[in-house]
Amino acid sequence: MGHTKTERGNGISSEDQTASPLIDDGDFEAATDGGVALKKGPWTSAEDAILINYVKKHGEGNWNAVQKHSGLLRCGKSCRLRWANHLRPNLKKGAFTQEEEELIVELHSKMGNKWARMAAHLPGRTDNEIKNYWNTRIKRRQRAGLPLYPPEVCMQALQESHTASAVNGGDKGPHDILQNDNYEIPDVVFDNLKANQNVFPYVPELPGISASSMLMKDLGSSQFYSFMPPTIYCQKRLRGPTAFFPDYSGVVKSECPLFEQFEDGMSNKAAQSFGVSFPIGPDPAAKKSQSFGVFQGSHSLPNGSFSASDPTLEGVKFELPSFQDPETDFSNWGTLSCLPPLLESVDAFIQSPPPSSGLESGSISPLNSGLLDAVFHEAKTLSSVKNHASDKSSNSSTPGDITESSDFDICKTTRGKCAETLSPMGHSASSLFSECISASGSSSDEPSSAETFTESHQKSEPADNVLTPEIQKAAPIQLDSGHSDTLFASNWLEQGSDYDADQTVMTDAIATLLGDDLSSEYKNMEAGTSISSQEWGIGSCLWNNMPFEMSELP
DNA sequence: AAGACTGCCAACCGCAAGTGG
């Protein structure tokens, strides 16, 4: 920011420009406008002056006329860009302030790569600036193996997700939220699926489910839109209905305008990103049920079929959480008050696996990993920590306990059975955990063993990020029950009484974590509904693994 | 000291929405 290309680009200072600032160095392109060769490359101050004068006289707009009226040998687009990014008044120059950086992170967690919209919330800043800042940040953090978003932002997003759903759902109970609008937390999961598709343990492999059907469900969800990493969630600007979801557009759009965006934005590329293909001749009805089945706990069986545990949603309803509204007043969003002074220091708490380990070829680029990626990785990290903690604490309690060995052993043994069958996108959970562990320490300058990794994390954790007793309390549930993780809560049901005991503890843990209001919702839901524990398991896992202090909860 | 690497920035390009005839 400190310098402009105008002065340095051609090695020609603007002050060095000679009599004809418009034809200074022969830097012309073949492209012409009406036979006039248009200049490209860095702007000179003389050109700037011309443009400024023009805008003063004629105002902004009609950029193509600039060249005609002023003789400036620049195309309209170039003029507009120059004006918008450099010449227009009230532009704020210089590095982003910490407040601005925090705001950018927050906005990006909610908007994705909507630079222009983000710029609207940063007076004096241009979309280009924000974009450049973000891209640099991505690169930096990716290289450092850090998540893009600090945990506070993750938490905030999740909380807002819940809040938004409560608002939109009106008197809906939590059951309804999960049953009918189960794209709340599962949305987060869904997005994680994309962002972490090869390391996601709890999304069943669904060979018969089209990407479109999967998307259908979540395209209308807030989380998907908000957390959808840039490349996917809105590849192109919004257009009218396309043929991709012809059967849904009419139904869904009425309730979810954003769906129009998704159905176009989430096209082939998105499907490819998910590593799934579109079935031939998708049946809309099947789509609908299948899509929800994905998140409602249907488990893929070894033969590729599904268990019957997934409820069928008759009434598919897409709602638009408030903060999803493009016109939402962001001033109403939660502030970043909970953010520690330095985002970077917080980010360091949750180490992301190195790109090479967490993502495989053909999958989403790490660049596209977004907030949910961070959320999920946080979950993994904490799970690892918890495993370790419970490991030590329970070593003597249960002979032959599954946790007696290393985390790695857990992955390969007790988690193995169901994990293998529940592997997402063809990846087994065991491989996931292997990846998780190995990835965590695979960085050349990080410890390689899971234990060392855990310890290193514990050492590096800020004081306010240490595991709460509540979180630790939940850990043994996951491990000692012999489940691959909490996401496989369905197995608890299958194990009868074991589940009851586990559920009680689980519920208490959740109650502690979520607070009374939310936990009561959860309890009610668990007590009186047919919702599968699988569904809750997805959410509870996320909640359980959130490294937040209770004081941060609403 | 020199090359490699990274950060930062400006600008271009392609696409799509918006608009007016």
Added chain:
DNA sequence: GCCACTTGCGGTTGGCAGTCT
């Protein structure tokens, strides 16, 4: 409704500067 044009947006590229090895 169609078409041409303008405008806006997001992705990408290229180059300079600073830092690291």
